[in-house]
Structure formats: structure tokens, C-alpha cells
Amino acid sequence: MMRAGRIAALVLFGLSAAAPAPALEVPSPARMTVETREGPLRLSVPIGPFEGEGVPTLAVEGQVLHQVWTYPQDGLTSLQILTPLREALLSEGYLIIFECADADCGGFDFRFATPTLPEPQMHVDLGDFLYLTARRTAPDGPDFLCLMVSRSSNRAFIQITRVTGAEAPEIKAEPDAMPPQGGPAKGGAGRFPTG
Numbered sequence: 499m500m501r502a503g504r505i506a507a508l509v510l511f512g513l514s515a516a517a518p519a520p521a522l523e524v525p526s527p528a529r530m531t532v533e534t535r536e537g538p539l540r541l542s543v544p545i546g547p548f549e550g551e552g553v554p555t556l557a558v559e560g561q562v563l564h565q566v567w568t569y570p571q572d573g574l575t576s577l578q579i580l581t582p583l584r585e586a587l588l589s590e591g592y593l594i595i596f597e598c599a600d601a602d603c604g605g606f607d608f609r610f611a612t613p614t615l616p617e618p619q620m621h622v623d624l625g626d627f628l629y630l631t632a633r634r635t636a637p638d639g640p641d642f643l644c645l646m647v648s649r650s651s652n653r654a655f656i657q658i659t660r661v662t663g664a665e666a667p668e669i670k671a672e673p674d675a676m677p678p679q680g681g682p683a684k685g686g687a688g689r690f691p692t693g
Contacts, residue, residue: 528569532619537561541613541661543631543642545596548604553611558642561663566620571654579654580628580647587632592643597630613659614646620657622648638663
């Protein structure tokens with residue numbers, strides 16, 4: 499049976515000026531089922547939950563990497579899948595600027611406002627998903643990383659979206675949507691369930 503401790507062996511790779519390097523290495527028995535690289539491209543990165551009018555976002559421009567990983571979930575919860583990934587990001591100097599869980603994110607409306615690939619590439623159970631946006635400062639400009647974690651009845655799904663390499667990325671947000679100095683956006687960090 500796969501344990502969360504095995505997932506904790508994640509390693510973050512460095513940046514590449516030409517295209518984003520792989521964002522996270524997910525251990526066996528996980529396998530990457532999708533990888534796309536594009537750019538430069540403008541991507542809307544969520545920094546708050548859906549609240550009736552839309553999802554607050556940052557317009558981030560740079561080289562974009564999407565990866566989807568799947569593996570037998572072996573009874574792990576979405577939170578058990580995400581936690582070691584989150585810890586690896588923090589250890590690499592990322593700041594979590596927004597995170598949420600399914601209904602608190604805004605469910606259907608939130609999921610379809612994220613840069614998440616469609617089915618069947620990425621499965622998102624609207625009643626069981628976790629999402630986070632993280633940022634760190636890098637030599638080539640801000641490095642943004644988004645994680646979407648969900649499960650089907652027998653598989654875990656992880657989508658990693660990374661935007662890097664912009665010399666001066668244009669960042670826009672709805673009024674009052676920007677997180678305070680170093681803190682989460684409204685409805686931000688710490689919204690994951692504990693069980």
C-alpha cells in the first residue's frame with residue numbers, strides 16, 4: 499500500500515531559461531500521463547475563491563509547463579496526496595499565496611476558472627479537490643506554480659502548472675484581490691480540511 503511518506507520523497511528541479519524545468523518529480527508508481535510546454539503565454543492564475551462575480555486572478559506571462567501525474571491512490575485522501583507536495587514547495591522557497599478545497603474554492607465555477615486541463619487528461623472530482631497557487635522569486639523573474647489534486651474511485655490525479663522565464667511579467671488582479679504583504683488572499687491559505 500502506498501503511503502504519504504513515499505510521496506514525501508519529492509524533489510524540485512531548477513529553472514531553465516528556455517522552458518520551465520519539470521516542476522515536481524513524483525515517485526513511482528506514479529506516471530506522467532501529460533506534459534505540454536508553451537510560451538511565452540499569458541495565463542490567469544487564481545488567487546482567491548469564486549465569489550459570485552468570478553475568480554480573482556493574476557495575469558502571469560512566461561513559459562508554461564503543464565504536467566499531469568496519475569497513480570493508484572491506495573486509500574489516500576486528497577489532503578494526504580497534496581501535503582508532501584506543499585511541503586516540498588515551501589522547502590524550495592515558494593510562498594503559498596492561495597489555497598482552497600472544493601466547495602470553499604467555489605466548486606464548478608472555480609475549477610473551470612483554473613488552468614486545469616480537461617477530462618480525460620486531468621480528472622477533477624468537484625466534491626473532492628484541492629488547489630494551491632505558489633510563487634517564488636527566481637533569477638528570470640517570478641516563478642508561479644499551481645497544483646490541482648483530485649481522485650477518482652481508484653486513481654489519484656495531480657496537475658502541476660508552472661509559469662517561469664518572463665523578464666518582466668505583467669501581473670494584474672481584480673481590485674483588492676492581491677494578497678497582503680506575504681500573506682494569503684482573502685479566503686486564502688489554511689482553508690484545507692484537516693481530516
